[in-house]
Amino acid sequence: MKQLQFAAGTSSDHNENTRLQDDFYAAINAAWLKTAKIPADRPATGGFQVLVENIEKTLMADFAALQATGAPDKPLLNEFLKYYTLAADFKQRDVQAAAPLQPYLRRIAKYDNLADWQADLKDWLLDGLPVPFALDVDADMKNTKINALFAGAPGLFLPDKTYYAADNPSGPQLLQVFQQMMQQLLTMAGYSAADAQLILEQAIAFDKSLAPHVKSAEESADYSKMYNPQSFSEFTAHSSQIDFGRLLPELIGAQPEKIIVSQPKFFAAFDEIITNENFNLLKSWLIVNTVRSMSGYLSNDFREIGGIYGRALSGSKEAMKPQKSAYYLAAGQFDQVVGDYYGHKYFGEAAKADVHKMVIKMIGVYKQRLQNNDWLSADTRKKAIVKLDNLGIQVGYPDAIKPLFKKFTVNTGASLLVNAMRFTHIAIADNFSKWHQPVERTEWEMSANTVNAYYHPFRNIIVFPAAILQAPFYSLEQPSSANYGGIGAVIAHEISHAFDNNGALFDEFGNLHNWWTAADTAHFKALAQAMITEFDGLPFAGSKVNGKLTVSENIADAGGLSCALEAAKGEPDVNLTTFFTNWAKIWRTKAQPEYQQLLLAIDVHAPAKLRANVQVQNFADFHRTFNIRPGDGMYLAPEKRVSIW
Known part of the structure; x- marks a missing residue:
């Protein structure tokens, strides 16, 4: 499963005098980079993370109110509230200790x-x-x-x-x-x-x-x-x-x-x-x-000490406050229940329908680009379009919560750990019970309150939870070019995963099946290698980017930005300055050095600054829009530009 996730940003680039022709990301985000503070209990802050923090504050406030009143006619939400209350009872947890x-x-x-x-x-x-x-x-x-x-x-x-x-x-x-x-x-x-x-x-x-x-x-x-x-x-x-x-x-x-x-x-x-x-x-x-x-x-001491290694990996300076940790623990266990609450209250059917239309539009643009592709053979191009026509779309939140959550009933007389272990047993047994059963293609694997998106190659579906469908990614208050530089590129990024070096191995049903001609495969591998080369060895945070590790995400970024750019140019109010500017803004990130080093070693995503800067260099429209010339830091000679989708 491919997911658009957080990646390390930069904690040093905040020179307000930086020319955008030399460092587009740093210039566009200069004021933010100068003032943004990384919360003590987090490894990073930025476009994605700020949305996470806002949702966290909103839901914690909502659930605090509901803990007092209960949630009439919402039995699953009431079970979540019981579990949340149990998790937040540190007085009892401290008494129980080990x-x-x-x-x-x-x-x-x-x-x-x-x-x-x-x-x-x-x-x-x-x-x-x-x-x-x-x-x-x-x-x-x-x-x-x-x-x-x-x-x-x-x-x-x-x-x-x-x-x-x-x-x-x-x-x-x-x-x-x-x-x-x-x-x-x-x-x-x-x-x-x-x-x-x-x-x-x-x-x-x-x-x-x-x-x-x-x-x-x-x-x-x-x-x-x-x-x-x-x-x-x-x-x-x-x-x-x-x-x-x-x-x-x-x-x-x-x-x-x-x-x-x-x-x-x-x-x-x-x-x-x-x-x-x-x-x-x-x-x-x-x-x-x-x-x-x-x-x-267990107790708060256990919790705080048990997080020391994780904080060393991420660079977070402090453990989460007890109440916040309880929220995340409970919301993680009842993720779809919390997501259902968030999706219905803060997203709704109207927004769900509007974004669904945008996804359909982006698929249409992608289809047109495939039809006009100049390096795929007719046979492979036809099969690529068939795959696109069979792409499943999931927006906002599921139509129904998985039946599994009905089995999560809280025993308020037992410890938090006993309840958690019983839920784990139920979930694992449920997973094994699915062996040799039909696959539920439309099942959601991410809750609606998650600021993320993904493509699932085994199911050939793209999923956009409600939480990511807000400014700066998407808003009816933003110009269309800003929306295309934000959520449009995210949508097309996920579509592109169907045709990256991994997704291209799977057919329209999600089966691992070669539908490419030998010549097309060879050409695609050469293009993928060019993308590997473009990123491989780029210096960042005292280390270097691994082009092979990040190639699938870089191919998806390139395809997503290219498709979104074409869609933006088709609108009557097109403004490419706004388009590229919002692309740079959604990736703004400050991260602790330890977190940057960790992600460089294990994350399939390139650092956020490089996602913003390197991809735009591949477009002539970017060079024209900002008057990028030879000698500028952002200039990339035409023969070195990488274009796949």
Whole structure:
């Protein structure tokens, strides 16, 4: 799934004397960059993040009022309010301290070997507790009408396997922060200092043993390498210790004919990692992951200390205030319920219909551009248009909340953690129950109050939650050129994902299927390489951009901006200065250096400043509009400009 997400910006470019011909982003955003402050509890601020903060304040105020009165005739919202109240009751959470965690630690303590753990593994996995592998149900990539079983690798303590490399100086520094945090959490959970130190040493040793065999962020960004189907017998043979032959049918209710393995290298090494000899290391890894994952549901001290490592990664200076953390925890659990409330109250059917029309218009512009494309063969062009004609559109909020949320009933007499773990069990069981069932193509995977958008290649749908459909992205009060430079480019960005280096692998039904001629494929790969080259190695925040990691998003940005530009030029009130200016404004961002470094290593999006600056350099209209000439910092010679869609 491709998503338009936050990317690192800049915390230093605020010279108001910057010429836009030399640095368009810095000149357009100079006044904002000079005065904008990053909130202490966040890693960044900017166009996206300010909307997030405004929505957060609005909804927290609304829900505070509703907690007093209740929500008549809205049973799901009332369950959310109960959970929110439970999450915000830090007096009770502080009294309970580590007590809600203890049953899970006692459960781990009973395991003396892999056989003991194996006997409990089905329930352990359904409870959402840590395992050194990943199982999931999603659309079969070659038959997306039916859900299939996927198997992958677990996450690591460090953000990416590359942090464990000997030449990565950030790895040891972050690992030290992680160790210090976990030492505190483990002693708070009741372990002696010596036991906590031993548990940490063993857990890190196990985590390091996983790292050589899992994919890096760059490797994971290539969707073509995800589909590695294995027969039931092939997959179950990967382990002589974990009885996958028993576990998988227990989880999905039948023996699957195949399992789609997203990380075959990991499972090829699985039997060397998960051994009885390594069990104590694995057991410690289970303890560390369990304590860490549950710390946010315990006392305020647990919550704040449990966030130290995350704040070191992001550069955030402070933990969220207790009430705000409770809001995010509860809203995350009841995301569609909160999104439904937000969508109906602050977006509504009229705006939903208006934006839907705009999406249809952008698809029309895109179709015309495909019809006029001068490098695709007629056969591939025809199939591209078929894919576009079958593109699903979801705007604002779902027509109905998923039935799953009706199962989330809050037990106000139990702890927050007990409620959370029960909800997790329900959600995981629900996911496994979908195996071999028809895919719900229209199911939303993002709540309406999320400032984001996405394209789902397995379903060939584009989704625009209500929260992003506001100024500066979109407003009836803005000129059409500003809207096209904002939401128009975002809409076309998501459409372009259907034809980026990953999306182009999937057909109109979302199936992994080659619909390109060999010559068109070769030409497209050459254009994609040009986009890789355009970004690869660009200096930013003391490091460099990885062109391969970010290529799909850069292709989508280029296609989105190109399509939106054409749409803007078709309006009677076109103003290209306004168009390009709003494009630069939506990407304005200030981010902590730590966050910039993290995103450069793992994020498929280029830094926001470069998304704003590099893409516009590819357009003759930009050069003409702002009189960009050779010698200017923003000038790019015509022969170096990259144009794909």
